Amino acid sequence: MTTKQVLVIDDETAVRKIICDNLKLCGLDVASAGDGAAGLALIDPARQPGLVITDIIMPGISGLDVITAIRQQFPAIRLIAISGGGKVKATDDLLERAAALGADAVLAKPLDLDLLEETVFKLLG
Amino acid sequence: MWREGLPLAMSENDRESKLRAAREDAQHYQSRLESILDNIVDGLVTIDEFGRIQSFNKACEKMFGYTASEAIGQNIKMLMPTPYAENHDQYLQNYRETGREKIIGIGREVEARRKDGTVFPIDLAVAELQIGDQRLFSGIIRDITEKKKSEQFVGLLAAIVQSSEDAIISKSLDGVITSWNAGAEKLFGYAAEEVIGRHISMIIPEDRLPEEDSIIRQLRQGKRVDHYDTVRRRKDGADIRVSLTVSPIFDPSGRIIGASKMARDLTERLLQDERMRQTQKMEAVGQLTSGVAHDFNNLLTVVLGNTRLIRKRMKIEPPAPVFADIAERIDDIDVAAQRGADLVRRLMVFTRQRPLQKTVVNLNTCIDEAAGLLTRAVSERVQLKTVFGADVWPVIIDQDQFVNGLINLAVNARDAMQGGGIFCVETRNVVLGNGQYPEVPLPAGEYVLITVSDTGAGMPAEVRQRIFEPFFTTKPAGEGTGLGLSMVYGLIQQSSGHIEVDSEVGGGTAFRIYLPAHRAETQP
Numbered sequence: 128m129t130t131k132q133v134l135v136i137d138d139e140t141a142v143r144k145i146i147c148d149n150l151k152l153c154g155l156d157v158a159s160a161g162d163g164a165a166g167l168a169l170i171d172p173a174r175q176p177g178l179v180i181t182d183i184i185m186p187g188i189s190g191l192d193v194i195t196a197i198r199q200q201f202p203a204i205r206l207i208a209i210s211g212g213g214k215v216k217a218t219d220d221l222l223e224r225a226a227a228l229g230a231d232a233v234l235a236k237p238l239d240l241d242l243l244e245e246t247v248f249k250l251l252g
Numbered sequence: 253m254w255r256e257g258l259p260l261a262m263s264e265n266d267r268e269s270k271l272r273a274a275r276e277d278a279q280h281y282q283s284r285l286e287s288i289l290d291n292i293v294d295g296l297v298t299i300d301e302f303g304r305i306q307s308f309n310k311a312c313e314k315m316f317g318y319t320a321s322e323a324i325g326q327n328i329k330m331l332m333p334t335p336y337a338e339n340h341d342q343y344l345q346n347y348r349e350t351g352r353e354k355i356i357g358i359g360r361e362v363e364a365r366r367k368d369g370t371v372f373p374i375d376l377a378v379a380e381l382q383i384g385d386q387r388l389f390s391g392i393i394r395d396i397t398e399k400k401k402s403e404q405f406v407g408l409l410a411a412i413v414q415s416s417e418d419a420i421i422s423k424s425l426d427g428v429i430t431s432w433n434a435g436a437e438k439l440f441g442y443a444a445e446e447v448i449g450r451h452i453s454m455i456i457p458e459d460r461l462p463e464e465d466s467i468i469r470q471l472r473q474g475k476r477v478d479h480y481d482t483v484r485r486r487k488d489g490a491d492i493r494v495s496l497t498v499s500p501i502f503d504p505s506g507r508i509i510g511a512s513k514m515a516r517d518l519t520e521r522l523l524q525d526e527r528m529r530q531t532q533k534m535e536a537v538g539q540l541t542s543g544v545a546h547d548f549n550n551l552l553t554v555v556l557g558n559t560r561l562i563r564k565r566m567k568i569e570p571p572a573p574v575f576a577d578i579a580e581r582i583d584d585i586d587v588a589a590q591r592g593a594d595l596v597r598r599l600m601v602f603t604r605q606r607p608l609q610k611t612v613v614n615l616n617t618c619i620d621e622a623a624g625l626l627t628r629a630v631s632e633r634v635q636l637k638t639v640f641g642a643d644v645w646p647v648i649i650d651q652d653q654f655v656n657g658l659i660n661l662a663v664n665a666r667d668a669m670q671g672g673g674i675f676c677v678e679t680r681n682v683v684l685g686n687g688q689y690p691e692v693p694l695p696a697g698e699y700v701l702i703t704v705s706d707t708g709a710g711m712p713a714e715v716r717q718r719i720f721e722p723f724f725t726t727k728p729a730g731e732g733t734g735l736g737l738s739m740v741y742g743l744i745q746q747s748s749g750h751i752e753v754d755s756e757v758g759g760g761t762a763f764r765i766y767l768p769a770h771r772a773e774t775q776p
Binding site: 139141142145146148149152184211235236237238239240241 | 545546547548549550552553554555556557558560561564565589593596
């Protein structure tokens with residue numbers, strides 16, 4: 128069953144920290160991970176976070192893989208994908224791909240934290 | 253005949269011995285003649301006036317595969333393929349009746365047929381002879397298969413030379429042009445008859461004439477000059493870049509009698525190379541900026557996230573009076589970071605990272621609606637002129653970005669027209685792929701061409717080649733970001749279109765933007 132917990136996955140420490148700090152200041156229970164594998168490992172099937180915020184370009188398991196895995200295993204978790212544009216392939220639109228894979232919302236970096244906060248509360252209900 | 257020549261008043265013995273001697277003479281003479289006829293290289297055949305073979309020499313046996321005994325008495329038609337065979341009786345009959353001859357007395361090339369049915373070319377010389385009261389025809393036959401083959405080969409070589417895309421020219425050692433193929437006509441603009449017999453220097457620019465002397469020197473030593481990159485002059489006076497290969501021509505005795513010259517047009521290749529370099533450069537710059545943009549977005553997230561956090565904290569717990577200006581400092585950081593974010597956003601349009609809001613747009617309406625913005629952008633010194641093509645096809649594009657791009661072009665045009673001028677935006681339908689616009693690197697099809705031109709200062713080639721690069725600007729530091737045109741470039745690329753620019757110092761500038769037409773009936 129899901130909780131009101133939010134899991135933030137981003138390989139950039141400073142980005143991860145500022146997102147977490149802002150959400151904590153709103154009174155949310157926040158956990159974080161520095162890569163996709165660690166993020167997925169943090170999800171307790173018995174106590175699933177209500178929402179996962181994931182970056183897309185990360186070493187190892189990318190955000191797109193994280194979204195795919197969560198959609199398959201934990202359909203109840205809401206998902207926000209964030210990206211600062213990418214180095215993968217110039218023609219790819221990573222956020223469009225994230226939405227197609229099942230992200231509930233996509234936000235471009237630099238993050239508008241007001242918009243993030245609004246989106247988080249809307250998705251957590 | 254000799255019988256008549258013998259005196260009648262002779263003793264029987266004398267007559268006998270004389271006759272014997274005469275017969276022996278005649279036999280001796282005949283065998284000599286036969287030996288001569290059998291040993292000549294050419295075939296010799298005689299026929300009577302009905303076409304029946306009377307004699308058939310050894311060369312004929314070899315040539316046709318029939319023995320003399322097989323051939324003699326047969327109709328000559330058996331040595332002829334259709335249609336000669338069918339026509340021969342008629343021909344002989346005509347000749348018998350009218351005396352009108354066709355080939356008698358002259359040689360001509362015809363076809364002959366061997367015993368095995370194969371056909372081969374011969375040179376045939378026919379003569380008419382009268383022996384006693386018998387009318388005969390003799391034919392001297394020469395097999396010209398080899399000659400024909402070599403003629404065909406020479407013809408083939410000539411056709412290859414003639415049809416080559418490369419210019420192939422031959423000249424004598426003193427530089428007089430002796431041959432000039434179709435490739436040369438196309439490359440240099442002169443027809444063969446205009447140049448053959450004239451001196452090669454007519455296609456060499458004055459400053460390149462010494463080169464020719466050095467080429468001739470090398471040729472005289474029997475050396476070849478390979479892939480020599482140089483300049484030659486066309487009939488219309490234009491100089492063209494060519495790659496030359498010059499080889500000596502030898503006569504059968506090995507003496508150098510001239511030179512063959514192959515010239516390949518390098519203009520198109522150089523143009524393609526240049527286009528390729530430009531594309532690669534833009535891609536490299538794109539990758540680089542894309543990486544930078546990604547990192548910047550993370551940094552800006554941290555900066556903006558922290559200012560927001562500080563502001564929130566200050567609401568909860570107001571700072572001590574000594575930090576009274578802290579809110580103002582935070583605002584300044586925010587403004588700077590937002591400007592940074594704006595720059596990165598524009599960069600990302602160039603690197604195709606930003607999703608576009610594409611819709612079906614009528615460009616005439618769109619440009620008409622943007623006229624107010626464009627008028628303001630070009631300032632009051634400059635007149636805005638719009639020329640709308642009739643029934644311009646709709647296109648798919650992000651309309652806001654497109655208008656932003658036009659405003660960018662307008663601002664650049666304004667800066668190029670310090671003394672005033674005209675800024676013109678023109679639309680029209682074009683169809684690519686029918687050779688009318690060969691330089692446009694787009695698939696064939698229907699496009700809308702938007703021409704944006706000014707009557708301003710124009711730009712030199714070194715500026716023109718770089719204007720689409722991000723951060724390239726000619727404006728003083730702080731006045732231009734160098735991103736305006738790279739955004740336009742990115743937008744047009746992302747919309748499957750093409751943008752190119754023509755400009756000359758003092759001659760104004762024209763951008764041509766091609767966007768694919770979106771027409772319901774053209775969609776599969």
